[in-house]
Amino acid sequence: MSLDTDTGTVAAARLYGACDYYDAESLLTEDERRVLGRLRNFLDREAQPLLADYWERGEFPTQLAQPLIDLDLMEPAELTGAKSSPARGIYQGFRIFELARTDASLATWYTSQAGLFRTAIRVGASPEQQAEWMPKVIDFSLKGVFSLTEPDSGSDIAGGLSTTARRERDSWVLDGAKRWIGGAVSADVLAVFARDQADGQVKAFLVDREADGVTLEKIHGKTALRMMQNAHITLDGVRVPESRRLHNVNSFKDVAAMLRAMRSDVAWIATGIQAGAFEAALRYVTERTQFGRRLGSFQLVQEKLARMLGNVTSSLSLVVRLTEQQARGIYRDQDSALAKMQTSLLMRETVALAREVVGGNGITLETDVARFHADAEAVYSYEGTHDINALIIGRALTGESAFTR
Structure with missing residues (x-):
């Protein structure tokens, strides 16, 4: 109080x-x-x-x-x-x-x-x-993951999605692979997006994680989000009943509607990472002494703290306003793209400044800063890279698509 x-x-x-x-x-x-x-x-x-x-x-x-x-x-x-x-x-x-x-x-x-x-x-x-x-x-009694990204298609998934679905009477047969699917190893079902061989349109299916033909391999050697278990998923003749097809997904436009809604979540994550890094750095410089003074008393340290706070405040203002718009039913690709692009860009600078003011100890896990610094790189890329989100915004501003075909 x-x-x-x-x-x-x-x-x-x-x-x-x-x-x-x-x-x-x-x-x-x-x-x-x-x-x-x-x-x-x-x-x-x-x-x-x-x-x-x-x-x-x-x-x-x-x-x-x-x-x-x-x-x-x-x-x-x-x-x-x-x-x-x-x-x-x-x-x-x-x-x-x-x-x-x-x-x-x-x-x-x-x-x-x-x-x-x-x-x-x-x-x-x-x-x-x-x-x-x-x-x-x-209530988490049905745990699932979103399985869209593929080994050879990330940013170009709209046109490059190569996992296939073939209808056979009352079921579908899926073949292909998904990659970077976080949490797949502990999920009950995988929401898999595949291209219907009959009409070339994207459909979606809830696939049991332990179904015949499903193979999951943990991705090793990551330098970011190390605690998150990302999987490479292989689908080899996997059968899924028609009742497990998501009936309102009949083209990539339907998938894009999901991405439009979800991208704001990643902007909130990028903003939270900045807050955590800033708080860890602020805590450190108010406790650490150098040259007989608290680190936080030096002008250059205070300037970096101010920049970090400016980034966090800007990002928080951006995601709050976006959330208020979405609460009124306003969902536009360029709005969520702008929030993801800008908060991720500011996040990169914020975690770098936090690492800088903590000095050598900033590369150890003891201060928390190193963890935020490394994890930020994964968040910077997923749910739309900086370049892809910038092109979405540019298309809205100019009416011209600069995406390659």
Whole structure:
């Protein structure tokens, strides 16, 4: 608790303090802040002590998964009236922000279900399929991942998608491969996107992870998001019943609608990473002494802290405004592309500045800065690279597509 000097009243302690300089947190309700506070306590007490060790080992701390699920964060009953309405977008954004300011892999793991897979069902499934699957998605009793990227197609996936689907009476046969699919090894189903051989259009299917013909291989040797378990998936004659096809996905335009909705989640992750790096650097320079003075007392250090804070504040303002627009039903490719592009660009600078002010200790896991610095590179690339998002924005500005054909 703290005293509001303007009003003389006692105000609730803020969750985000220094990293939320313009108090975007004030847009949250007290109930939303209470749920996020519960998440903060869990992350500080249970997750934080494990992160450096598991990041170095390249393993996910699976003991955190069920307790994180049990926090009931996706659609908390206290916010939604016993699931009668979805949680507000601003709460969902700050939930991602809170996870990412602790660890990018934790945020990516959770949003794989709450963002990517849930959006696949919300946008791609028929009303009947949604009625059956969505409650299970929300309580994690049906865990899934979004399987779009392929070994030879990332940015050019719209035209380059080569996984095939062939209809045989009441089922489909899938052949191909997917890559960089985070969380696949612990999922129940894979939301696989494949090109229908009959009409050349993209369709989507829920494939059982342990179905005949499905092979998963963990991708080794990563230098970012080391805790997140990314998989290379091979599909060899995998049979999927028609009932497991997402009935509202009949072209890549339907997939693009999902990406449009999901890209804002990654912008929130990029913003949360900046907040975590900034907080870690600020903590370090207020404790570390050099030349007989606190590091934080030097002019050059203060200038870098100010730049970091400016980046975090700009990014947070951007994602909050985007979320407010989406809450009003405004979803445009260029809006989410701008948020992903700009927050990721600022994130790169912020984590580099944090690494710089922490000095040599900034390359060790002890200060947390090194983890944010490395993980930022993966976030910079996924859900649309800088160049691809810039071209989406440029197309909207000029009316001319500069994408190669």
